[in-house]
Structures are given as C-alpha cells and as structure tokens.
Amino acid sequence: MSHDNFHPTEAMASAARHGLRLREKFNRGGTEVGVKRAHQLADRKALSEADIKSMHSFFARHETDKSAKTHEWGSDTDPSAGYIAWLLWGGDAAQSWVERQMKALDD
Secondary structure: OOHHHOOOOHHHHHHHHHHHHHHHHHOOOOOHHHHHHHHHHHOOOOOOHHHHHHHHHHHHHHHHHHHOOOOEOOOOOOEOHHHHHHHHOOHHHHHHHHHHHHHHHHO
C-alpha cells in the first residue's frame, strides 16, 4: 500500500487543531513531536506507513492517560496534559482510524 493512501480525516484534523488551541491556552500537553504531528494532521498532509506505526504506538502507550487524576480528560476549561497530547495526535478519531490502517497493513 502506498503512503499516498494514508490521508487524515477531517475529524482527525479537527481534533489536532483543537489540541493546538488548548496547548496554546494552557501551556501544557504534548511534546514537539506531538506538535509536529498535530500540524501534519491539521493540514491533512499524507501520512507514511512509518507515521501510522508511530501513531499506533503513541495511542497504545497513552491510553492510560485517560485515568490521570490531575486536571480533566475531555475538559476545555481544565484539560489534562494527556488529553491535550491525545488531541494533538488526532484524538479518538485518529486512534480508531489508525487501528483500521494497521489491520489493512497486516493483510
């Protein structure tokens, strides 16, 4: 499968843009790698197979962030750093999209 087949959805782009806004407002969440990924998703730039695998690893590692006790997951008024980072990587829309892409790569 060509990397040209991996294009972020609008839902992924929207989540990434939201994450960038929250990161700017609250000055927390995500790394420079996450910010770079957010810009890639927000601009709906093509993703490579390596990008898909990296995103899959991110979501696997950070699923536990949803249970963090500081700040709130899903909040726009007091978001946790983990929630902001999750959005930077495309949020729930990207997690499910990446899972589908990984299954297609395994076939």
